[in-house]
Amino acid sequence: MAEHTLPWLELERLVSTSVPSKAETSDGLHSARDHLRLFGQDPEAVRVTLYRDHHAWCPYCQKVWLWLEERRIPYRIRKVAMVCYGEKEAWYRRMVPSGYLPALELDGRLITESDQILAELENCFGSLGPALQDPAVRELRALERELFRAWCVWLCQPPRNAREERSFEASFIDRLRLLEAELTRRDGAFLFGDLSSADLVFVPFLERMSASLAYYKGYLLRRSHGVIDRWFSELERRPSYLGTQGDFHTHAHDLPPQLGGCQANGTPEQQALARKIDEGPWPILGDGEQDPETSQPEPPGSVWLALGRTVKHRLPLLRRHPLGEAGFDAPLRAALTHLATGERCQPPAGSAPALRYLRDRVSVPRDMPLHAARQLRAALERTACLDPADGSARPAPIPTRHRLDQDPRPFLQASSSDSPLNR
Ligand SMILES: N[C@@H](CCC(=O)N[C@@H](CS)C(=O)NCC(=O)O)C(=O)O
Numbered sequence: 001m002a003e004h005t006l007p008w009l010e011l012e013r014l015v016s017t018s019v020p021s022k023a024e025t026s027d028g029l030h031s032a033r034d035h036l037r038l039f040g041q042d043p044e045a046v047r048v049t050l051y052r053d054h055h056a057w058c059p060y061c062q063k064v065w066l067w068l069e070e071r072r073i074p075y076r077i078r079k080v081a082m083v084c085y086g087e088k089e090a091w092y093r094r095m096v097p098s099g100y101l102p103a104l105e106l107d108g109r110l111i112t113e114s115d116q117i118l119a120e121l122e123n124c125f126g127s128l129g130p131a132l133q134d135p136a137v138r139e140l141r142a143l144e145r146e147l148f149r150a151w152c153v154w155l156c157q158p159p160r161n162a163r164e165e166r167s168f169e170a171s172f173i174d175r176l177r178l179l180e181a182e183l184t185r186r187d188g189a190f191l192f193g194d195l196s197s198a199d200l201v202f203v204p205f206l207e208r209m210s211a212s213l214a215y216y217k218g219y220l221l222r223r224s225h226g227v228i229d230r231w232f233s234e235l236e237r238r239p240s241y242l243g244t245q246g247d248f249h250t251h252a253h254d255l256p257p258q259l260g261g262c263q264a265n266g267t268p269e270q271q272a273l274a275r276k277i278d279e280g281p282w283p284i285l286g287d288g289e290q291d292p293e294t295s296q297p298e299p300p301g302s303v304w305l306a307l308g309r310t311v312k313h314r315l316p317l318l319r320r321h322p323l324g325e326a327g328f329d330a331p332l333r334a335a336l337t338h339l340a341t342g343e344r345c346q347p348p349a350g351s352a353p354a355l356r357y358l359r360d361r362v363s364v365p366r367d368m369p370l371h372a373a374r375q376l377r378a379a380l381e382r383t384a385c386l387d388p389a390d391g392s393a394r395p396a397p398i399p400t401r402h403r404l405d406q407d408p409r410p411f412l413q414a415s416s417s418d419s420p421l422n423r
Contacts, residue, residue, distance in 0.1 A: 002343040005333045008314065014340050015308045030069055030243040032056040032365040039072040048075040048121075049105040051092065053082045054408045055366045057254040059204030060114040061102040062244050066200050067118055069240035071128050084257035085403040115141075118197065129196020137198045140182065140191060144201050147175040151209050155216060156259050165265060169217070180227040189234035203235065210292070211251035214284075215277050216262045218270030220292045233295035247364040247373060248277045248284070248293050254363075256400040278360070280381055282374040298371040306376040307339050309368050316411045323354045331355050331383070339379035344386060352387035353395040355380045360398050361406065 006014075030037060038046070050068065052061035068075050080092045080101055088099045096103050096112055103110060104117045106124060111117050115132070122131055130137050150172040159165035179202070182191060191198045206221075206228065213219040222229040235241045246254075252274070256262045264270055276284040283291040310317065310332075318325040318332065331351035335358075338345045347355060359380040364373045385391040399405060 002337050002341060002345040004337075005330060005345055006337045006340065008311070008333070011307070011311050011333070011336055011340060015304065015311050018304045018307075018340075029239050031369075032243070035077050036075075037068070037077070038074050041074045043074075046074045046076055047107050047124075048073055049078060050075050051078050051080055051096075051101060051103040051105075053101050054079040055082070055085065055254070055363055055406060056244065056246070057085075057250075057258070057363075057366075058082060058101050059208060062204040062207075063114050063200055064102050064104065064117050064121075065244055066203060066240060067121060067128060067197065069243065070195065070200070070238075071121075071125055073121070073125055079408075081408060082258070085406040086408055122197070127197060128200070129192045129194060130198065132197055132201075137196075140198045141201055143175065143178055143182070144205070147172070147179060147202075147209075148205050150175045151205065151213075152259065155212055155255075155262050158263050169219075176221075176225060176228070180225055183227045183231060189230050195235070195238065199231070199235075203241070206232070207246060208251050208255060211246070211248040212255050212262060214248055214292060215252035215274050216264045216270065218265065218267050218273050220273075222292050223290060229290075229295075236295050242296070242369065243365060245294075245365060245370060247370045249360075249362075249373075249377070250364045250366075252277055253360070253398045254403065257402050261400060280374070280378050282378060294370055296371075298374075299369075302369075302371040303339060303375045306368055306372040306379075307336060309372070310336060310339075310376060313411075317358070320410045321354065322357060323351075328354055328358075332358070334386075335380045335383040338383050339375065345383060346386045346388065347383050349387060349389035350393075352384040352389075352391055352393040355384040355387075357395040359384070360395070363406070 036043070036046070048068065050061070050064060052058060052065060056062070080099075081088055082101065083099065092103075093099055095110065098112075100112060102114055102117060103112045104121075105111075106120055111120050118132055122128075132138075132141070150168075154165075154168035154172045157168065159168060183189075186192065190196065210221040210232070213221055222232060236245070252262075264274065273284065276282075283293065285292060314332070315325075318328050321328040321332075323331075328351075331347040331354050334345040334347040334351075335355055337343070359377045362368070362373045362376055364370050367373065368376070384393075387393065
């Protein structure tokens, strides 16, 4: 057990001496905090501005974001709130009255609708593999929409009985098998040999399917569908994807307000998996079992990345916390002392719910990558368990109808240049 909770100055010193060089920017690896991507080109050469959501929760934005990264097109990023977590910026409403995201400016011309955006980007810069209008790609895009609809039904529609639940599941799996058959027939990890727009069309929702079906149905998509697992694993070798990749916890809790609710099937497997996704330990399956969230081992420096980002943004984090700056300062330092030193550090009595409140709000990739987030959540959870009053006390459940607890404005106001949501 650590004798003292480290003060902020010492935590800062540890970060400055221990964070591997450029861990925050990962030597040019892009992140959800970027505002400008140049790919070695002159800022004057930027022709594109992408409008996407602050939290990187919007799947349609992810598709365009990935395309720009893969094609290495220089672009600026402007962030906008989604209605489920904040008030839409007035300047954006004036530009796009529906408020829908994504939007893109190309040579000063505004384009909305992600498919239209990709079509215009292809016209201007050339396609990524076969064009979106290629008949084979059009068929795959239609399959993606069918898969999406079958997933929405299984995930969101309350079944009238167990038989209906099984038929929702079967209908989803039939569509997924069609995608597997396409991947198998083409004999590559990706649909057309190398990664192409056709694959990117599937990325955002397959990622969300894998996360949400584990959490709400106890269904491990990658374990049950080896061909899709191989496709994900290939994607996870690409920095372009890793910078946009969310994790199970983030999606399990960002989807309900976007989809109007998700239906847990309540089986013992589902309940056990949901609990592990929320509380760890991570990876959520035991030794010898394949990690269902990622094929990537933890990169070096994840602990320091997690510590660095939390220390750097501590002021808005503390002010934003329900316990406030004075109340949450000591519990947070206890968790960070544990993260930095590996030694357990007892928090003040009664702080377990507050520590778990923050554990539940680490968002990937918004705040940090998947493995760093696991380290931070684990440190918060282990420290909560040491609460001398009640180590099992939990905060109120994460809201499901909205996520106004994630309103970005307090962060943006805290200091526009020092906002964790803005980098
Ligand atoms: N068909 C549109 C769908 C875009 C869409 O549904 N965007 C959602 C976010 S995922 C949105 O902006 N909703 C309004 C909001 O959440 O503020 C597209 O492909 O771009």
